[in-house]
Amino acid sequence: MKRKILTAVSGCCLGLCAMMFSPVPAFAADTIAITDQRATPSYWTKHTINGDKVLLTQQEISTINRTMRGKSKTLVDLAAYNIHQSAAAVKEMILAAQQDYRGEETPGEAYDANGKQVPTAHFKQVKANCNLEGLTGNITGQYALVTERTNMRLLPTADNYFDDVTCLHYDNLQATALDPAEPVIILHTSKDGAFAFCQARHYTGWVSLSALAITDRKHWQRYVNPKDFLVVTANKKVVSVGGTCTVLFQMGSVIPLASKKLQAHDTWLAYVPVAVNGVLSEATVKITDDDSVHKGFLPCTKNNFIKQSMKFLGDEYGWGGMDDSVDCSSFTADIYRSMGIEIPRDADQQELAMPQSLKFDGLTTAQRFTKVKEAPVGALLFKPGHVMMYLGQDAKGNPLVIHSASSYFTFDKGKKQKHYIRKILVSDLHYQNGKAVETIDGLTSAGFCAK
Structure with a gap:
């Protein structure tokens, strides 16, 4: 994109x-x-x-995945990612993530969700929210998991930057979306404390901290390289968490299993990350064994x-x-x-x-x-x-x-x-x-x- x-x-x-x-x-x-x-x-x-x-075979696919990581710098092996980075390196990542907005002083022709032109003052405020002056010395990243489907942004704001007032489906600050259970590494936080600059398996950008659960490496690795897992094979899959909320997954999402054996009533027990005060507290959920999921990747x-x-x-x-x-x-x-x-x-x-x-x-x-x-x-x-x-x-x-x-x-x-x-x-x-x-x-x- x-x-x-x-x-x-x-x-x-x-x-x-x-x-x-x-x-x-x-x-x-x-x-x-x-x-x-x-x-x-x-x-x-x-x-x-x-x-x-x-x-x-899955072994051949693993080899191909390594080859593609060598061809595209956007793909990273999170399990081997060095969480210790220099401030200069993280700063460059943040600036690179801005894509066409890097080095710009104005937002150009950009409109908010109400069709009003985005003022230059707002753009400068959002850029300042990157908190580049807060990057000093050496940076140690934090392990985190996505708890709900959420947006990854080019700049630390949820405000829209549409480039045409008649077309409100194309937000130029939208990088991608991340599904629940996605592992990320937090490298920096915005000045207002609302966003985290994250490295995901295939992208870098700003994610709302309210959609993240910070954890230790041991629990995080369960999601990076799960031994037993379900892969979502439907275009979309809604999973109930504790009977109080639901989370949306899209095709290809990986959900770690709490047990590798199918349970009674043809259900799987799986882990879904939830956050309590920003810290990981896993929920064990039941997922019906139907054609919306598959144990392991499809052939x-x-x-x-x-x-x-x-x-x-x-x-x-x-x-x-x-x-x-x-x-x-x-x-x-x-x-x-x-x-x-x-x-x-x-x-x-x-x-x-x-x-x-x-x-x-x-x-x-x-x-x-x-x-x-x-x-x-x-x-x-x-x-x-x-x-x-x-x-x-x-x-x-x-x-x-x-x-x-x-x-x-x-x-x-x-x-x-x-x-x-x-x-x-x-x-x-x-x-x-x-x-x-x-x-x-x-x-x-x-x-x-x-x-």
Whole structure:
């Protein structure tokens, strides 16, 4: 979800609201979404050869995960992370996390949730809240766990910075969302004491301290490298904690088990972190053994790529995890993680990290269609600012993809119209971006872990 806010890319996980055209962008009556039988998992699993063959063992996946960590600095091995950092190193991390706002003195054209322009004074106050002057000497990080689905922010504020008053779904300060039971390392706290600057397994940013439970390394490691665990295989999973509250997990979330044996009434006993005065106090919860969870990661198969992706079909597009949903790159990351494959959070880093890839540079449109058909089911197709998952060829030989799409463009007698669709959908590769370039012609690579 790397932010170059003014990039004009259809269906991407970038801030497309910044590009305004006449007339005002609207939801399209005609859509790029395919809604016939090709938008069902059974269509693809029936046509996929050796769909249930295991492509990678968990040991092979562990090796691939190490390889990808070497390719993308956004991925870290939390278990081996050095919690002792210099103040200068942490300062650089905080500044880097600001992305496009680094070095800026004003917020530019930014609007709050009420449609009012964000004043420069507010922006300076938020930047000052980073508390950089409080970084001195050597820093020792704290171990913590996420207790509820929460936002990770580029700057220490919950206030929205929308770049268009008519489009309140794209907050430029939103980095990503973290699910319950995610382990993090706290490296710094904001001046107002409300936010912690954290290193997660795939991102750095500011998290509300109210959503964190500080703990010791022993308990923290139970969540970093659990021996026995459930992985969430549904698009979303709500778990009741103590009968008093619920927490929301998304696909790929890992929940440590309190017992490796299935309990009475087909339930699992699992740990969910809760905070008492900011300190960890684990709750033991019962989770029904159904198709929303799986003990351990799912086998890495073509059919599981298909089935997992289709569970999101029709869900709302969620920029940076907003609206309790997924954008293009968190969609693909969640699918892969349900099988134990840890790819980066942002599309550009996913492309960089892929162990194997097919390149499209210098190819004609016809050659591109030939090349994309060489990609295996589950491969990720990249274009600037966007990522899609390849499903294969339909009965007529058309390559189709599933993706979390934000928008696309149509052109009628030279008149450009932007259409917000904001859904997870199946489409072909003909839809256009703001420069009238079809998606097939904008592809840069297809990345995958195994054929």
